[in-house]
Amino acid sequence: MTTVTAVAGGIVCLLLIVVVAVLVATYNRLVRLRNQADASWAQVDVQLKRRYDLIPNLVETVRGYAAHERGTLDAVVAARGNAMSAAQGAGPASRAVAEGELTSALGRLFAVAEAYPQLKANENFAALQAELSTTEDKIAYARQFFNSAIQSYNNAVQTVPTNIVAALTGFRAREFYQAAGDERGPVRVQF
Template sequence: MTTVTAVAGGIVCALLIVFVAVLAATYNRLVRLRNQADASWSQIDVQLKRRYDLVPNLVETVRGYAAHERGTLDAVVAARGNAMAAAQGANLAGRAEAEGELTAALGRLFAVAEAYPDLKANHSFVALQAELANTEDKIAYARQFFTSAVQSYNNAVQTLPTNIVAALTGFRTREYYQAAGDERGPVQVRF
């Protein structure tokens, strides 16, 4: 009987070790996925701040050529301020909405610039426009990476057996960044 008890105890002990190892590996996987989602959001944030920094220079360049377009310039400045404020504490949906407003205001600014040949030929304006376009591409790529990271994380949080560990340790699904209507496709200019 002692041999049977020892074997049973060894089996229980081995199963317990395997269970703890699986639990630890699952938990560590969730932590890695969460950190990847956090890091990918940070990349979006860096690019958005870069865009915020470019906007005042762009507005000042346009102001010199199109001073009577005050309403458009003010709208860009206000949209930038709203986007920066949303970055300080709004949820993802609020931030996406504010970023969409900024994108739309910038689109209107570039539409106004089309009416000024001297402005379109200005080296500073062309360089700022190219830098902003480059930044927009980086933002789009960072958003795509964030969406992929959140999808991987959410899949892990919602599928068996990881969802059991996630529920026990406080991991919750994350919100996707939903681009506002103006950011989902090309801006249509109407005459």
Template sequence: MEVQLKRRYDLIPNLVETVRGYATHERQTFDSVTAARAAAVNAQGPAEQAKAENALSTTLRSLFAVSEAYPQLQASRNFADLQGELSDTESRIAYARQYYNDSVLTYNNAVQTVPTNIVAGIGGFTPRESFEVPDEERRPVQVRF
């Protein structure tokens, strides 16, 4: 999952710069996306990471809303390519998140059921945290052309 999140973090500055070239007066939106990206990069643990990713998704939606006001931006090949890459990355993140959560569920079940819970107790194995996302954030980021 880290690989896909890194890919997302790498795409976002390029997307922001492309939009910035067309919409220079939307400074607050660019600052919000940049701050949310920084928070997501520096997040520690699944709960903090999930919260930061949700904030990043929200700010990306506002960036795409700004882009809709600029038809020449939407016609830009570079912008279209970046949006496509980000959409693909969002799908990969969703898959990786599901894989991670399935692995955590399997692990937690093993830690809590007999007879593996005995070994888990002796070995100091404890349940892990899932990468939870609020219900309203469960759908992928809407990318509009």
């Protein structure tokens, strides 16, 4: 009898060790996926801040050539301010709305610039426009990477058996970055 009890106890201990190891491995996987999602959002944020930094220089350059286009310039400045305000602790959905407004205002600014050949020929304006275009590409890539990281994280949080560990340890699904109307298509930056 004692041999059977010892074997049963050993099997129970072995099963307990396996269950604990699986739980720890699952928890660590969730942590890695959450950290990847956080890091990818930080990259989106870095690129958006770069965009915000370029806009005042672009506005000032346009102002020098098209000062009477004040409404358009003020709209860009206001949209930039709104986007920067939305960046303070807001999630992807509210940031997408503010970024959509900024993209729309920038589109109007570039449309105004088309009417000024001297402005289009200005080296500073061309350099800022090219840099903004490159930044827009980086933003699009960073958002794509963010959504991919969120998809991996959400899949882990919502599928069996990982969802059990996720529910017990407080991991919740996160929202994707979904571009607002004007942001869905590529930004037309013309040279």
